[in-house]
Amino acid sequence: MNKKQDFKHIIMNKIVEFTVKANAEKLENSNENHRLNSTLYEQFLTSKLSDFINEDKFFKKNKLSIEVPNTNKNCWYDFAIVSKGIFIPVNIKYCLGNEKTNVGTKMGIYYSLTGDLKSIKQNLINNWSIYLKSLKQNLSYENKSDYFFLFCSKVNSKDVFWTSMRKLHHLVPSGDNPPFQIIPEKNRFLFNKRSTEEQFNFIIKTLKKSLELRNKPFLEFKKQFEC
Structure with a gap:
């Protein structure tokens, strides 16, 4: 692990630690049903994280700030930690640990495997044809970019952990929800047994399987009807 990757891991560990505290505060101050829907929880957490990161000594010392996209726009991350030479996009997953959850965006894959943030920001790769070609x-095995997931349990406020695209161990192909789905419990620990090239190939092959499943109903239709 290089120094920049290790630093990113320290940042994510601090975010997990704070999230557990924020969850406890939410429960203490609420008389409502604690199991919020995902959108409300994401709004709650990003607001709390913004206050924390803007005041915390570690983040100030390292000149780190938080970027929260406009909620009216469909963005590929819920928040990002940014500084000179650092961009850490994070997808909040408020879910049940043993159920499949959608990755939600193909841009996280693209950024992790290429490091090409410019094309994403300029909306150059929105359709599948251009996306896959790009x-x-x-594709760069040397790039150090990654896309992070912050898993927060709906049933246990203390159960919070992070992982990233490069550390995912288990993926579920999905034709209905490409690029693929994740079962949080099967990705609880950072998986380090694949080389960068092996992990990239694992992700790409799962994406391929999802796209095959997505197209399968149409191929079956063509077998039955001539129109």
């Missing part, structure tokens, strides 16, 4: 052309 992914192949810009």
Whole structure:
């Protein structure tokens, strides 16, 4: 692990630690049903994280700030930790640990496998044809970019952990929800047994399987009807 990757892990560990505290505060001050829907929870947590990161000594010392996208826009991350030379996009997953949850965006894959943030920001790779072509052309095993997941349990406020695209151990192909789905409990621990090239191939092959499943009903239709 290089120093920048290790630093990112320290940042994510601090975010997990704070999230557990924020969850406890929410429960103490609420008379409502604690199991919020995902959107409300994400709004609650990003607001709390913004206050924390703007005041915390560690984040100030390292000149780190938080970027929260406009909630009216469909963004590929819920918040990002940013500084000079650092961009850590994070997807909050408020879910049950043993159920499949959607990755939700193909941009997280693209950023992790290419490091090409410019094309994403300029909306150059929105359709699948351009996206896949650009992914192949810009694939880089040397890039150090990653896409992070912050898993927060709906049933246990203390159960919070993070992982990232490069550390995912188990993926579920999904034709209904490409690029694929994740079972949080099967990805609780950072998986380090694949090389970068092996992990990239694992992700790409799962994406391929999802797209095959997505197209399967149409292929079956063509077998039965001539129109």
